[in-house]
Amino acid sequence: MTQLEIRNLHVQADDKQILRGVDLLVKPHEIHALMGPNGSGKSTLANAIMGHPSLEVTEGQILFGGEDITAASPDERAQLGLFMAFQYPVAIPGVTIAKYLRTVMNAHRVARGEDEISLKEFRKTVEQAMALCKVPKTWSSRYLNDGFSGGEKKRLETLQLALQRPKTAILDETDSGLDIDALNTIAEGVNEVAREAGTSVLIITHYQRILHLVKPDRVSILFEGRVVQEGGPELVDRLEAEGYGWVEEQVAASA
Numbered sequence: 001m002t003q004l005e006i007r008n009l010h011v012q013a014d015d016k017q018i019l020r021g022v023d024l025l026v027k028p029h030e031i032h033a034l035m036g037p038n039g040s041g042k043s044t045l046a047n048a049i050m051g052h053p054s055l056e057v058t059e060g061q062i063l064f065g066g067e068d069i070t071a072a073s074p075d076e077r078a079q080l081g082l083f084m085a086f087q088y089p090v091a092i093p094g095v096t097i098a099k100y101l102r103t104v105m106n107a108h109r110v111a112r113g114e115d116e117i118s119l120k121e122f123r124k125t126v127e128q129a130m131a132l133c134k135v136p137k138t139w140s141s142r143y144l145n146d147g148f149s150g151g152e153k154k155r156l157e158t159l160q161l162a163l164q165r166p167k168t169a170i171l172d173e174t175d176s177g178l179d180i181d182a183l184n185t186i187a188e189g190v191n192e193v194a195r196e197a198g199t200s201v202l203i204i205t206h207y208q209r210i211l212h213l214v215k216p217d218r219v220s221i222l223f224e225g226r227v228v229q230e231g232g233p234e235l236v237d238r239l240e241a242e243g244y245g246w247v248e249e250q251v252a253a254s255a
């Protein structure tokens, strides 16, 4: 069973201490929300889990499926079944979405010692994933992120998620800047992949909005580089009603 476990993780960037002992467990098939105020270290944690080269782990471990991946390369982590919806702010002229998706898919297959996917099989797989994510088929021939709106980029990420069917997906602020229709489509896609592929999801967000559509089993609150509270979905309602003030008071009281 593939669970993601973060133990006492300390992370620095540019000699600045950002994470100060994060403990977090994302169980198989679980939807786990990571919430926290701006600047609490949510994106840093997501990047550290994926092995971003600009971050230095100074203490603690990241375990995936029981294997210590703290020192593994981003590629190795992806091969093990970790997925992160990276944003691709750079348009790549001359590379169509179909070409891009096929390249990514083949890289995974080759790394697993499988043959490259046939064009026919690829088309079938992509069409299924496109239907799931409500992405128009015409997208196949569009160039990667060329003239894509924020919402379209997010949908492309969901499409990648549906194609890759990873063991664990990390979605960082997938809801930011989306209108309600785009948010609904993305939430449906995420729920469907989670249900169909059994993907566990670490959904990172500052706001509660998306958590009404992708319902978390567990909720962790990150504050100043530590997980200071863990609970069930009722935490989402509490944050919605009261904001983060009580979290801060609680941390101050226990200091």
Ligand SMILES: Nc1ncnc2c1ncn2[C@@H]1O[C@H](COP(=O)(O)OP(=O)(O)O)[C@@H](O)[C@H]1O
Binding pocket: 013, 014, 016, 018, 036, 037, 038, 039, 040, 041, 042, 043, 044, 045, 054
């Ligand atoms: N590469 C970096 N170098 C220096 N400081 C950074 C770097 N990345 C993030 N930080 C700082 O770390 C803190 C946490 O940032 P971040 O992880 O983006 O928080 P969140 O995603 O919760 O808003 C912020 O104070 C931010 O300015």
Ligand SMILES: [Mg+2]
Binding pocket: 042, 043, 044, 173
């Ligand atoms: Mg962030």
